[in-house]
Amino acid sequence: MRYFLTVCRLQNITHAAAELHVAQSTLSQAMQALEEETGLNLFLRTGRHIMMSQDGQRLAQKLSRLLAQVDAVEREVEDMAHRHQRVRIAIPQQQAAFLMPRLLRVFQPAHPEVVLDVIEPYGIESARLVRDEKADIAVVNSDEQSLPELRYRRIASxxxxxxxxxxxxxxxxxxxxxxxxxxxxxxxxxxxxxxxxxxxxxxxxxxxxxxxxxxxxxxxxxxxxxxxxxxxxxxxxxxxxxxxxxxxxxxxxxxxLTGTILTKKSRQSTRDQRLVIQFIAQQLAAAGDGEETAP
Known part of the structure; x- marks a missing residue:
């Protein structure tokens, strides 16, 4: 459904695939499968550009309302997960090589009640995950403040x-x-x-x-x-x-490179998130150059 609505909005398979981070062939096959499953002709194709048919427009309206409800449920589930001591951390590979052994060997035994949900995306993607509230914390190697929605806490270089x-x-x-x-x-x-x-x-x-x-x-x-x-x-x-x-x-x-912790400005950090942030900040600051900035 999200693939379909993105294609409808951009009216271009190549651009939609880039935004969705999927292969163009995968997206094209998904659209063909959707037309086959629904029995509807959803698009009018002219070269590289595509336009929605009348059936496609009606389906897009229905799916937009449905996905809004799905997103609301996802946010409610995420809020419940926050209350159950789950902390979602995005750590790119180079920082993960340094931090993960310390998180598992030192932090986890000291705080067994905190569940660490760790993913290892690229640095740029880590920031986007925090912006989109798919991660609570990100640790990156750059303090380039490209996303105004985020709080950038420089630790050490x-x-x-x-x-x-x-x-x-x-x-x-x-x-x-x-x-x-x-x-x-x-x-x-x-x-x-x-x-x-x-x-x-x-x-x-x-x-x-x-x-x-x-x-x-x-x-x-x-x-x-x-x-x-x-x-x-x-x-x-x-x-x-x-x-x-x-x-x-x-x-x-x-x-x-400057080790930097990212959080979203509009979200209040929970106690468990603050514990993780404090621990990561201490580990990054150890043997680093420069003083930690105020959060």
């Missing part, structure tokens, strides 16, 4: 590093310049990750063209590449905490 294996010719250096890093084969997280965009932007500003042999959306893949002596990687220092066999070399240019 940590360096972006070139990550190599023990025994690598650069491992004993202690630090490295961007120019040196650009001259060696590299692996990086895909460009949905802020750490990659930050590093590439810094190199581009200096006229450097890095030799990136592999982009991956999975942090575990980059760990494997480094550990198996395949490629060094550019990563956030917090993502490397307590991982044996890896050496982190900060850049001379002092590239850093």
């Amino acid at each position: 940590h360096p972006i590093c070139l990550t190599v294996w023990e025994g690598h010719p650069l491992a004993a250096r202690g630090h490295i310049s961007l120019a040196e890093a650009a001259r060696i084969p590299l692996a990086m997280l895909s460009e949905e990750f802020y750490v990659t965009r930050c590093a590439l932007r810094a190199m581009d500003t200096r006229g450097l063209a890095p030799d990136v042999r592999y982009f991956s959306p999975h942090l575990s893949t980059l760990y494997s590449l480094v550990r198996q002596h395949a490629l060094p990687a550019i990563l956030y220092e917090r993502a490397l905490a307590e991982l044996p066999g890896l050496v982190a070399l900060p850049f001379d240019e002092d590239l850093r």
Whole structure:
């Protein structure tokens, strides 16, 4: 139903698929299945653009009212979940690599009554989840305040590093310049990750063209590449905490990411959410640079 209403509003399968974060083929098949199941001709197609038929308009009106009721029920269920000590946290991979062991090993035993519901989206998507009230808290590596509905609580900054294996010719250096890093084969997280965009932007500003042999959306893949002596990687220092066999070399240019906690301004935090926020803030601030800002 949501797919159908989005297609009706945008009148373009490609644009609707992008907004819904689904493949264009998946959306097209869903619309065809809907027409087959209802026996209605819902769209009038002209090239890439589509228009609703009269039957499509009538169905869209009915579904809009129905989904409004569904959304109201979902909000009621979410409010009930809040009262049952469930805290929904969006933590991108690099922050999750650092925070999740601490949440499970330290926080959870101290607060067994709090149920942690954790997902690991991209940083940008984490902020959207909080905005749309699908997550109570997000932890990201950037303090770019792109969504005015959110409260951005900066905690501490940590360096972006070139990550190599023990025994690598650069491992004993202690630090490295961007120019040196650009001259060696590299692996990086895909460009949905802020750490990659930050590093590439810094190199581009200096006229450097890095030799990136592999982009991956999975942090575990980059760990494997480094550990198996395949490629060094550019990563956030917090993502490397307590991982044996890896050496982190900060850049001379002092590239850093700021650990930031996001909450929605219009929502009052529950006691359990405040406990989680306080714990995460303490963990991010430990060994970080800069002082925590007021919430």
